[in-house]
Each structure stands twice: as C-alpha cells, then as structure tokens.
Amino acid sequence: MTDTRTEILHKNYEAIHRNGFQGVRADKVVAEMGITKGALYHYFPNKFDLGYAILDELLAPHYLKIWQPFERAEKNFGVVLLDVLESYRDFAKTDEEIKLGCPLTNLTQEMPPLDEGFRKRLHRITHQMQLQVETGLKNAQLAGEFKLDFNPTQTAFFYLSAIEGGFSVAKAMQSRAAFEMVIAQLKQFSEGLKV
Amino acid sequence: MTDTRTEILHKNYEAIHRNGFQGVRADKVVAEMGITKGALYHYFPNKFDLGYAILDELLAPHYLKIWQPFERAEKNFGVVLLDVLESYRDFAKTDEEIKLGCPLTNLTQEMPPLDEGFRKRLHRITHQMQLQVETGLKNAQLAGEFKLDFNPTQTAFFYLSAIEGGFSVAKAMQSRAAFEMVIAQLKQFSEGLKV
DNA sequence: AGGTAAACATACCAATTAGTATGTCAAGTT
DNA sequence: AACTTGACATACTAATTGGTATGTTTACCT
Numbered sequence: 404m405t406d407t408r409t410e411i412l413h414k415n416y417e418a419i420h421r422n423g424f425q426g427v428r429a430d431k432v433v434a435e436m437g438i439t440k441g442a443l444y445h446y447f448p449n450k451f452d453l454g455y456a457i458l459d460e461l462l463a464p465h466y467l468k469i470w471q472p473f474e475r476a477e478k479n480f481g482v483v484l485l486d487v488l489e490s491y492r493d494f495a496k497t498d499e500e501i502k503l504g505c506p507l508t509n510l511t512q513e514m515p516p517l518d519e520g521f522r523k524r525l526h527r528i529t530h531q532m533q534l535q536v537e538t539g540l541k542n543a544q545l546a547g548e549f550k551l552d553f554n555p556t557q558t559a560f561f562y563l564s565a566i567e568g569g570f571s572v573a574k575a576m577q578s579r580a581a582f583e584m585v586i587a588q589l590k591q592f593s594e595g596l597k598v
Numbered sequence: 599m600t601d602t603r604t605e606i607l608h609k610n611y612e613a614i615h616r617n618g619f620q621g622v623r624a625d626k627v628v629a630e631m632g633i634t635k636g637a638l639y640h641y642f643p644n645k646f647d648l649g650y651a652i653l654d655e656l657l658a659p660h661y662l663k664i665w666q667p668f669e670r671a672e673k674n675f676g677v678v679l680l681d682v683l684e685s686y687r688d689f690a691k692t693d694e695e696i697k698l699g700c701p702l703t704n705l706t707q708e709m710p711p712l713d714e715g716f717r718k719r720l721h722r723i724t725h726q727m728q729l730q731v732e733t734g735l736k737n738a739q740l741a742g743e744f745k746l747d748f749n750p751t752q753t754a755f756f757y758l759s760a761i762e763g764g765f766s767v768a769k770a771m772q773s774r775a776a777f778e779m780v781i782a783q784l785k786q787f788s789e790g791l792k793v
Numbered sequence: 794a795g796g797t798a799a800a801c802a803t804a805c806c807a808a809t810t811a812g813t814a815t816g817t818c819a820a821g822t823t
Numbered sequence: 824a825a826c827t828t829g830a831c832a833t834a835c836t837a838a839t840t841g842g843t844a845t846g847t848t849t850a851c852c853t
Binding site for chain 2: 421422423426502503508509511513515516522525526528529554557558560563564565567568569572574575576577581585587588589592595
C-alpha cells in the first residue's frame, strides 16, 4: 500500500482531470479514500499548494517523459516522432480519456488567469516540451534529415499545437477517430519536411 | 443603450472567458452592471441556462461566421484560408486576449464532463466548424486545387486542431508570437497540399 | 518510563453560493 | 379607473466551501 500523501496527490489529480481545479472538493476526494480533511491539511497547507504539488510531482514529469525521446533524435527523427505519437495515443487510449481531454491543456485553459502559481508552472512545462521538440528538430537538421530552409522553432510550436489541439478537438467531438486523423496528418506533414 | 438581457449575456460571457463557467459568480457580474439578481433570474431560470444562451446566441454565431468563408472556397482556397487566419488573428489581437485563450477551447476543456447541455452545444459548434472547412477543401479539390490523394476530412480536422492548439499553446506561453508561428506553419502546410 | 513529534480524526466556523419568495413600480389594456 | 404584466429590487435561505482549532493515537527517542 502506497503512502497517504502520494495517494492524496493521485486521487486529487484524477478529480482535477474530471472536474477542473475549481470543481474539485478536495475534502470529498480524501473522504472517498476513507480519510478526512485532517490528513489533507496535514500534508498540504491549502488547496492551491496541493495543486502545485500535483503539477510538480505528477504532471510535469509525465509530460517531459513523453517528449523526451526528441532530445536524442538525429537521423532517426521519423522513428522518434512515431514513438512520441504512440505515447500520446497510449495516454488517450480509452474513450473516457478522450472525453476528459488532455490534463495539461485542461489546466492551461482554466488556471493561468486565476492563479500565478499555476500560470508559471504551466508555462514552464509547455516551454520545456517545446524545447525538447526544437532540440530534436535541430539535431535532425544537423544530421541532414531536413531541408535547410525549415524553421525548427516554428515547427516545434506547430507539433505541440497540432497534438494538443487534436486532443482538444477529439474531446469536443468525443471521438478518438478525430485524434487519430490529426496524428495521421502530422506524420504526413513530417514526411514533407524531409530533404 | 442596449437592453438588459443582452447586456447580461455579454457581461457574463466576458466573465466566463476570464474565470471559466465554474468561476463565474453571475450575481456579482450583474451587480457590477448596477443591477441585481432579480434581473438575472428574471431573464434566465438558472446559471446553466444563462450559459446555454451565451453559447447559442454569442459563441456559436461568432465561430460559424469566422469559418464561413470556407463554404464558398474553390480555386481561391489559399485566399480564403488567409481570410480565416486573419479573422483569428483579429480575434486574438491584444496580449490580454492571448492570455485568456480561445473561449471555445476554454469551455471545451471545462464543461463537457460536467454538463450535458454544454457538451452537446460545444460538440455541435465544433462539428459545424469542421464541416465548413471540409466543404471548402472538397470544393477546392473538385476545382483542381489539390492533389487527388489528399483526405479532406482529415485535413479539416488538422486545420481546426492546429489553430485551436496554436491558440492554446500561445496561452500557455503567454506569447502571441507562438500563435503567429503556428499560423505561418499552417500556411506552409497548405502550400504543400497544392497540385 | 517519560517525552516528543508525526500522522491523522473530530468538531467547528465564517464566508460564499445558487436560488427563491416577495415586493414595487411603470406601462399598457380594457 | 381598475387590472394585468413585464421588469426589475430586496431580503432571505439552505447548502456548501475552504480552512482551523483541538483532540487522539502510534512510533520513536533518550
């Protein structure tokens, strides 16, 4: 059995994913675990710090890990891309996950205007993801994979946008097929970049 | 001076855009207008119906109008695309608007798991937007603009995803430049589709 | 054995929330 | 002139919220 703090983090992460941060009643979440507010406020001073911990300890590591393969891309850029896209597909493999959408995007829509702590953290995670892709693209370009006139920074933003956007549109449409189509198009797009 | 109901709609729309639906205190919003809850509940039976009215009367018409040019696209597809992208840029022309993000995406992340009425409406709006793009792409294809092997449905989803995703990433990064980069890439992508 | 601190539980509270019940007033309608 | 109706305002409530103050228990340390 996992320790209480970790379980509080995970259960509240799920609740946030389902209801949004503002929709979560943190004490009800822990009550469903069979414990009380006492435990919650023992480990976290308040609701926002609980949210920060979820971002720092769960979300950030998870997303950085998904995009990590890019950092080691060179000649094999195409394979790496397929890897990452596969991770994302795994990430949203059930219909329910499609309906809930991307946790990062969810929070990015909800929180930045409301809280500075969330804003900074979401900014940093997104920035790091973008850098990971950009690094991969640059390495691949140096390795001669891509045309020389292409712009790695722009392309990195485009990859991020298309994937996160695809996740979002799939949520709106409640259709995994929509997400798959975006992935297919993204692969095609990447082929077009090759030298 | 505009009538009270319309003003309630607009002011609450802004509040939702800023705080999310769950974050809006509808009575405070009308209080800032100088009126009271009496007026609010006179025109709308409850908070959700107010939300529905905002979707039906403000958001849906707005988005459908933005994407409408596609429905008349043929040989001029490139021009039409520039038109729509320009509308989007207009839509997010201030830094503040970038920071708040796309109202449609915001609500799409927040509401569908919480309420069926929102879910259906957001689904329908997105679906209609996708159809508009798809129609344009098909017409352009028939007019000989595109390669025959391309898939209009997939491409329509891709356009939507990239644009909405670009908006979302720009919000996370608090950078209009990020949005501009995605738009630039999308234009380039479209060039590649041409015959 | 006595003391201390971590890990919770219990009981409570002040503020806020959506929503309601009732009242008022001006503009038509008959 | 009496009556109705639409357009609000005022005052209230029941439920919920995040958060706190105060136990209690168990493990550990000396």
